[in-house]
Amino acid sequence: xxxxxxxxxxxxxxxxxxxxxxxxxxxxxxxxxxxxxxxxxxxxxxxxxxxxxxxxxxxxxxxxxxxxxxxxxxxxxxxxxxxxxxxxxxxxxxxxxxxxxxxxxxxxxxxxxxxxxxxxxxxxxxxxxxxxxxxxxxxxxxxxxxxxxxxxxxxxxxxxxxxxxxxxxx
Amino acid sequence: xxxxxxxxxxxxxxxxxxxxxxxxxxxxxxxxxxxxxxxxxxxxxxxxxxxxxxxxxxxxxxxxxxxxxxxxxxxxxxxxxxxxxxxxxxxxxxxxxxxxxxxxxxxxxxxxxxxxxxxxxxxxxxxxxxxxxxxxxxxxxxxxxxxxxxxxxxxxxxxxxxxxxxxxxxxxxxxxxxxxxxxxxxxxxxxxxxxxxxxxxxxxxxxxxxxxxxxxxxxxxxxxxxxxxxxxxxxxx
Numbered sequence: 001x002x003x004x005x006x007x008x009x010x011x012x013x014x015x016x017x018x019x020x021x022x023x024x025x026x027x028x029x030x031x032x033x034x035x036x037x038x039x040x041x042x043x044x045x046x047x048x049x050x051x052x053x054x055x056x057x058x059x060x061x062x063x064x065x066x067x068x069x070x071x072x073x074x075x076x077x078x079x080x081x082x083x084x085x086x087x088x089x090x091x092x093x094x095x096x097x098x099x100x101x102x103x104x105x106x107x108x109x110x111x112x113x114x115x116x117x118x119x120x121x122x123x124x125x126x127x128x129x130x131x132x133x134x135x136x137x138x139x140x141x142x143x144x145x146x147x148x149x150x151x152x153x154x155x156x157x158x159x160x161x162x163x164x165x166x167x168x169x170x
Numbered sequence: 171x172x173x174x175x176x177x178x179x180x181x182x183x184x185x186x187x188x189x190x191x192x193x194x195x196x197x198x199x200x201x202x203x204x205x206x207x208x209x210x211x212x213x214x215x216x217x218x219x220x221x222x223x224x225x226x227x228x229x230x231x232x233x234x235x236x237x238x239x240x241x242x243x244x245x246x247x248x249x250x251x252x253x254x255x256x257x258x259x260x261x262x263x264x265x266x267x268x269x270x271x272x273x274x275x276x277x278x279x280x281x282x283x284x285x286x287x288x289x290x291x292x293x294x295x296x297x298x299x300x301x302x303x304x305x306x307x308x309x310x311x312x313x314x315x316x317x318x319x320x321x322x323x324x325x326x327x328x329x330x331x332x333x334x335x336x337x338x339x340x341x342x343x344x345x346x347x348x349x350x351x352x353x354x355x356x357x358x359x360x361x362x363x364x365x366x367x368x369x370x371x372x373x374x375x376x377x378x379x380x381x382x383x384x385x386x387x388x389x390x391x392x393x394x395x396x397x398x399x400x401x402x403x404x405x406x407x
Binding site for chain 1: 176179182183184185188189192193196199200203204206207210211212214218221222225246247248250251252254255279284285287288289291292
């Protein structure tokens with residue numbers, strides 16, 4: 001081993017060996033830092049970057065999904081509102097129809113009832129008149145019978161018969 | 171003037187100050203990194219946040235200057251460690267300078283052109299590697315003749331100036347900071363007894379704070395320019 005220590009009297013030495021030493025130290029430092037610090041930290045930074053990208057993607061996806069859902073819901077709401085309006089208007093129309101029908105029916109009924117009542121009344125009047133007439137006839141006959149039976153003398157009877165016969169002749 | 175403690179080993183000259191400083195700072199960086207990344211979770215804790223902030227910072231330097239996504243992935247670690255290493259080495263000399271006799275043992279390794287040139291060389295070699303990997307050897311050489319062929323010699327010279335400016339900028343800034351700090355501490359403070367010593371203390375404090383700032387800026391600039399050079403090599407002009 002040629003180990004010589006040169007106490008440099010003049011500073012004219014170019015210590016090229018230092019270059020080699022720096023290179024070795026630097027390379028060793030590079031490897032150790034890579035293994036202990038740079039590697040894990042930059043790995044983690046990359047992983048975090050990926051995670052952030054992933055999270056952003058997922059968030060965008062979720063937002064899109066939510067938007068679609070909200071749209072659907074809104075459309076359904078609109079649809080149901082429309083349906084309700086339609087149902088109400090239909091019901092209104094049918095109710096109108098039914099009510100006018102009922103009124104018409106009632107009118108018709110009332111008219112027919114009125115008519116019948118009129119007819120009945122006429123009939124009753126006619127019947128009553130007939131009856132009255134026949135009773136009046138019977139009564140007059142009976143009265144006549146009674147009057148005749150009491151007061152009719154033979155001459156009177158003869159007059160009557162004559163009159164009757166005269167009537168027949170006419 | 172202080173002198174570097176240089177010894178010869180296997181025919182190569184070594185400077186002990188640079189070796190001690192860089193090794194010490196490498197150990198500190200490793201310790202800090204392991205301490206900060208002890209528990210790595212999906213929901214980051216405070217320590218992890220610090221580390222992630224740093225990593226984001228250097229990653230942004232890489233992404234701003236290198237458009238090739240493949241190279242980005244490889245350069246992320248390099249930029250992270252390079253930034254930390256240079257930053258820590260820049261700060262070392264501000265609070266610790268150990269001198270034994272005339273020889274320097276601990277100071278900022280980056281206040282030494284050999285150190286900064288080593289790192290500049292490392293970066294440039296890396297950029298060559300990336301360029302050749304991307305375009306193949308032929309395509310790599312052809313890129314020097316872009317956009318017009320007579321620019322080839324100028325582009326070649328640019329490699330050399332890149333190397334020099336990258337290394338000497340860092341060296342100059344840190345060295346000047348240390349020289350001024352030494353001047354304040356060693357020359358100004360004892361010059362007129364107790365009065366100057368009292369006056370020199372806040373001055374040294376201000377300059378130290380400023381040097382921390384300079385050291386951070388220079389580490390940032392060094393990493394940024396490194397990435398610019400690598401980025402230039404992997405993109406077609």
